[in-house]
Amino acid sequence: MSINVISNPSIEAAIAVGDYIIGHRSRLLTDILLIVDTIYYVPIYVPQNTNIDRVSIDVTELESATNIRVGIYADDQGKPGVLLSNSGALSGASQAVVEATVDLFLTRGLWWGAVWPDTGSGTLRLAGTAVTENAYFFGTNAAGGAVFASATSAEAYGATLPDPAETLIPNTLESPCVSFRVA
Numbered sequence: 001m002s003i004n005v006i007s008n009p010s011i012e013a014a015i016a017v018g019d020y021i022i023g024h025r026s027r028l029l030t031d032i033l034l035i036v037d038t039i040y041y042v043p044i045y046v047p048q049n050t051n052i053d054r055v056s057i058d059v060t061e062l063e064s065a066t067n068i069r070v071g072i073y074a075d076d077q078g079k080p081g082v083l084l085s086n087s088g089a090l091s092g093a094s095q096a097v098v099e100a101t102v103d104l105f106l107t108r109g110l111w112w113g114a115v116w117p118d119t120g121s122g123t124l125r126l127a128g129t130a131v132t133e134n135a136y137f138f139g140t141n142a143a144g145g146a147v148f149a150s151a152t153s154a155e156a157y158g159a160t161l162p163d164p165a166e167t168l169i170p171n172t173l174e175s176p177c178v179s180f181r182v183a
Contacts, residue, residue, distance in 0.1 A: 014048070020056070020179040021046055023113055031060045032176070034117040039161065040175045041073070041080050041151045041168060042113040046106045053183035055085065056099040057115060057176055059092050066092030066117055070100055070178065071161040073112035079151075080112035080165035092117070099181070106180070113178025114165070118157040151175075 015021065023042040034040070055070050067089040073080035087100030152175075153166040 015050055015182050017182055019182045021050075021052075021182065022177055022179040023175075034115070034176070035152075036117060037154060037156050039114055039116045039153045039155050039166070041153070041165065042115070042175050042178045044111050044113050044178065044180060046108055046111055046180070049105070049107050051105050051183040052102060052180040054099045054181035055087065055102055055113065056097050056179050056181065057090075058097050059095055061095065067157075068092050068098070068118070069114075069116040069157075069161055070098075071114040071116075072102065072104065072180070073114060073165055075110040075112060076164070078110070079168055080114065083161055083163035083165070086160045089118070102180075103183075111180075112165070113180070114161055115176040115178060116155070116157060116161060 021044060023044040055072055057068065057070055059068075068091075070087040070090060071083055072085040074082045074084055076082070084104060085100075085102045087102075090098045090100060092098070151168040151170050153162075153168055155162060155166060
């Protein structure tokens with residue numbers, strides 16, 4: 001079975017049951033070490049109205065003490081707004097695609113995935129260093145010209161993701177690859 005990955009908002013591709021919609025257009029993947037008590041926000045363009053039944057991340061280096069919360073936020077004028085789904089604690093104890101079940105109808109447009117690690121330091125797969133397309137959302141550092149590749153917020157790990165999203169800090173950190181599965 002092949003998995004169709006929809007990742008380029010400039011292409012209005014038809015999506016089908018089982019497709020995964022991801023937030024980065026880059027096919028280059030790398031591993032990142034997550035920073036504890038930091039929420040990573042990933043913009044995800046949904047090319048057509050659709051139901052989704054999973055939100056997922058890829059744990060590429062296990063960390064037995066790691067729990068990870070994954071969420072979905074509505075867009076609020078180019079930034080995450082209201083929390084629509086909170087996964088609860090997902091385990092980072094094995095190398096695997098880790099999924100949470102959701103039941104959401106998303107309209108065509110921009111949505112946000114969020115990843116929040118607890119006191120562990122699990123490594124998740126993400127879009128690689130060539131994520132300059134995210135400058136559309138986050139801009140660049142005028143002083144050094146560096147592209148802001150992600151947005152984060154500093155939050156002590158807790159029982160649920162904040163609702164609405166907290167103040168975002170654009171930075172040059174990579175962000176985890178979050179995907180939504182079409183139902």
